[in-house]
Amino acid sequence: MSEKNGLIALKVSLPVFFGYLPLGASFGVLFSTQLDYAWWIAPLMAVTIFAGSGQLLAVSLLVSFTGLTQVFIAMLLLNARHVFYGLSLLEAFKDAGWRKFYLIFGLTDETYSLLTSRARSEDKGREQQIDFLITLFNHAYWILGCGIGAWLGKNLTFDATGIEFALIALFIVLCIEQYKVLQSSFPIWVGAAAGLLSLLFFPESQQLLIAMLLICAVLFWQYPANKHRYKRRLIKESADEQ
Amino acid sequence: MSNETLYLVSFILVTAVATFLTRLMPFAFLGKHSNHPLAQHLGRYLPAGIMAVLVAIFLPRAAHWQTPVFGLDALLPAALVIVLHLWRRNALLSMLAGTICYMAIQQGVINLV
Numbered sequence: 008m009s010e011k012n013g014l015i016a017l018k019v020s021l022p023v024f025f026g027y028l029p030l031g032a033s034f035g036v037l038f039s040t041q042l043d044y045a046w047w048i049a050p051l052m053a054v055t056i057f058a059g060s061g062q063l064l065a066v067s068l069l070v071s072f073t074g075l076t077q078v079f080i081a082m083l084l085l086n087a088r089h090v091f092y093g094l095s096l097l098e099a100f101k102d103a104g105w106r107k108f109y110l111i112f113g114l115t116d117e118t119y120s121l122l123t124s125r126a127r128s129e130d131k132g133r134e135q136q137i138d139f140l141i142t143l144f145n146h147a148y149w150i151l152g153c154g155i156g157a158w159l160g161k162n163l164t165f166d167a168t169g170i171e172f173a174l175i176a177l178f179i180v181l182c183i184e185q186y187k188v189l190q191s192s193f194p195i196w197v198g199a200a201a202g203l204l205s206l207l208f209f210p211e212s213q214q215l216l217i218a219m220l221l222i223c224a225v226l227f228w229q230y231p232a233n234k235h236r237y238k239r240r241l242i243k244e245s246a247d248e249q
Numbered sequence: 250m251s252n253e254t255l256y257l258v259s260f261i262l263v264t265a266v267a268t269f270l271t272r273l274m275p276f277a278f279l280g281k282h283s284n285h286p287l288a289q290h291l292g293r294y295l296p297a298g299i300m301a302v303l304v305a306i307f308l309p310r311a312a313h314w315q316t317p318v319f320g321l322d323a324l325l326p327a328a329l330v331i332v333l334h335l336w337r338r339n340a341l342l343s344m345l346a347g348t349i350c351y352m353a354i355q356q357g358v359i360n361l362v
Contacts, residue, residue: 065260065264075260090274094292098292111276112269172323174307176327176330178303178307180330182297182304183334185297194297194301195297195300195301198298198299199305202305203305215302218302223291223295
């Protein structure tokens, strides 16, 4: 049973392996070429922080010896989009016990995408075990990528120009998967419009956060019109249980 | 511990705590309301919207928008990913083909002009 869970998690998380290895490696290379610290500090940061854009920002903050209060605020703002991620997983992580702590810790963009896109059975306990393994595997790929990159950055050079496209390709693939699950392209158009608007009118550091606020605004706005559907579904479910 | 090591250790600690806090917030404050219709509504549509945002923001950044390329250096590989994925629905194949195509264009192995 647990071996089977492991296989499922491995299959689901494999695309992230190919995304995290190059992305982690680019952080690692950046870290070891910009800073004078030992190369293994990079995978250590991968273990304790586990955030792509956060760690990339961390390199530039470390270079300029930024004050810790400012570091704290910068990280909160950069990661603010994660506040929205939890919203869609409240139900899935409910009663996950000790695993819940790690599931929340490991909720990166990519883990979030995988956990919200995959098909789920009725067996909630088992699904939480699989969620936990997917998070653990993603974390391991990330640590590996950061470590390899930092080591390579200190020891050799090769032309990996453009390899970061793997992550964009992953987001496109997950977008299509979401569309297939929902059978509706509405949220995709809202997201694309929000992204392009913030890209055109806001500074680079704030684009992600503002686009996410825009999506939330649209979803809140059209919530009253859809409210009845969820209530009806809830009543139907509790009627089925009885 | 030297000053520099102390700074690095506190830096990593502060960054880790800040990152974890943002991920924890919805669970700490909204955990009891996961059955609320609004949470269900957001949970249903947010993921697709956020994926689209990530594509809409990162794809244009990966492209060169000057003449004569007009963003095609990233849009073509992206189109390849979409077509391949709609056709075969194999995540690894779609990503690998798209990334190789993008790298070949960026490194001048394939010339668009």
